[in-house]
Amino acid sequence: MPEYQMERNGMRKVISMAVLTGALALPAFAEGETHYVAVHVNQNDPHTINMALNNVQNVSNYYESIGDDVIVELVAYGPGVHMFRTDTSPVAERISAMALEVEGLRFAACANTIRAMTAKAGKDIVLMPEAEVVPSGVIRLIELQEQGYAYVRP
Structure with a gap:
């Protein structure tokens, strides 16, 4: 051969x-990857707050369109906590709707900020039921980034 x-x-x-x-x-x-995103809000500005919610919606829509999952946590501290207050939120209805519509979305409010707001107001600050209180907004953002979450600040 x-x-x-x-x-x-x-x-x-x-x-x-x-x-x-x-x-x-x-x-x-x-296929079906899961992405993790931390969104940071520390301003009581309706434009900034709505931009953050737009970012959340756009990220969610994009990953859903390609068959991926996304876990998003929107963390507010300082003046940003107003977005979760029942008496001052400029986006209360939108947050309630998004909490039902966007799978994997969590809202976190800083306990340090809530204590300071309560002391200043001389009365309890009432948050929307969608907001989960975390000990510190800054620490929560650090923890999320240490867990591999991508960081977004509008």
């Missing part, structure tokens, strides 16, 4: 074995 035929037959055997063992399998693209 000529040398080139032996080489060719040997190569066929190598390719056949590689296919059988999966060595030549094409890389599988990850």
